[in-house]
Amino acid sequence: MTQGIAAEQLHSIVTRIETLEERKADIVGDIRDVYTEAKLNGFDPKIIRQIVRLRKLDRAEREEQEALLDLYTHALGMTADADL
Amino acid sequence: MTQGIAAEQLHSIVTRIETLEERKADIVGDIRDVYTEAKLNGFDPKIIRQIVRLRKLDRAEREEQEALLDLYTHALGMTADADL
Amino acid sequence: MTQGIAAEQLHSIVTRIETLEERKADIVGDIRDVYTEAKLNGFDPKIIRQIVRLRKLDRAEREEQEALLDLYTHALGMTADADL
Amino acid sequence: MTQGIAAEQLHSIVTRIETLEERKADIVGDIRDVYTEAKLNGFDPKIIRQIVRLRKLDRAEREEQEALLDLYTHALGMTADADL
DNA sequence: TCGCCTGATAGTTGCC
DNA sequence: GGCAACTATCAGGCGA
Numbered sequence: 001m002t003q004g005i006a007a008e009q010l011h012s013i014v015t016r017i018e019t020l021e022e023r024k025a026d027i028v029g030d031i032r033d034v035y036t037e038a039k040l041n042g043f044d045p046k047i048i049r050q051i052v053r054l055r056k057l058d059r060a061e062r063e064e065q066e067a068l069l070d071l072y073t074h075a076l077g078m079t080a081d082a083d084l
Numbered sequence: 085m086t087q088g089i090a091a092e093q094l095h096s097i098v099t100r101i102e103t104l105e106e107r108k109a110d111i112v113g114d115i116r117d118v119y120t121e122a123k124l125n126g127f128d129p130k131i132i133r134q135i136v137r138l139r140k141l142d143r144a145e146r147e148e149q150e151a152l153l154d155l156y157t158h159a160l161g162m163t164a165d166a167d168l
Numbered sequence: 169m170t171q172g173i174a175a176e177q178l179h180s181i182v183t184r185i186e187t188l189e190e191r192k193a194d195i196v197g198d199i200r201d202v203y204t205e206a207k208l209n210g211f212d213p214k215i216i217r218q219i220v221r222l223r224k225l226d227r228a229e230r231e232e233q234e235a236l237l238d239l240y241t242h243a244l245g246m247t248a249d250a251d252l
Numbered sequence: 253m254t255q256g257i258a259a260e261q262l263h264s265i266v267t268r269i270e271t272l273e274e275r276k277a278d279i280v281g282d283i284r285d286v287y288t289e290a291k292l293n294g295f296d297p298k299i300i301r302q303i304v305r306l307r308k309l310d311r312a313e314r315e316e317q318e319a320l321l322d323l324y325t326h327a328l329g330m331t332a333d334a335d336l
Numbered sequence: 337t338c339g340c341c342t343g344a345t346a347g348t349t350g351c352c
Numbered sequence: 353g354g355c356a357a358c359t360a361t362c363a364g365g366c367g368a
Contacts, residue, residue, distance in 0.1 A: 017132070202265060340368100349358080
């Protein structure tokens, strides 16, 4: 029955991927809709994209800063959850 | 107050896009997880990907066929909703 | 003389790309001409495009099928050039 | 026989387009090869692309300048081929 | 003829 | 570190 089980597993895998991809496609469509709406309200989609990109960079940078801070505090034994 | 309204709109737009992108990233992560799980169960991800791609291609072709048929029927004035 | 050689190489590269792009642009023009001619002969360019697209999709699918078959046979160690 | 002739024409059109597209694809491949070669020789493809783009802009600009010059000279009756 | 929209292309990121 | 998949951008084609 190994064959049958494998086939079943394979089918499950493929199906799950397809479902997820479908949901992804939906979301991409939603994003496009927001850009379209933005355009209709007089906002330049290109600039909106830049803003989104910049904010993402900011977030990444902030997280890096925090990670660095964490690293230092841990190294100095200043962490709250250390050595309990 | 136009300025304020515009700023508000802009903020709404950017926020909504960011939320959607977050959800998209989650789904991409889920897809990756399924591939990882597949690999752990002995399935070659490369083959899985090809299967998914092929099934997608099948769907695309089916849709193209229908679109073509539509195009022909419309071109020939055979459309059901014509001449009402 | 490394600088000089590099400059020469760079020039050769850029020139070759430009020549190829020019040829590409010519071909794109030729394709457009065929569509124009088709239109003059009463064929709807839209339908022609769809036919071309569909035939391309057919080819793609055929190739995908073969690639998949290849992948399976290789995965199962059934390849002719194995174990020599 | 109109049907037959039309079918023949259609086939000719589609075939010609496909041949041209094939040639186009070949050239695109050649261009990619040049970029690959450039990379192997230590040139950054990104920069090469910028150079190509800039030179194209330059050419466009030069052509515009010439067109403008033409316009003026014609307007002033200074063109060599006028009034023959 | 202009604006939109789809398809082609260039750039980026993640995997091997 | 190179390569391939994916994403974002851009240009050409279509419809109003």
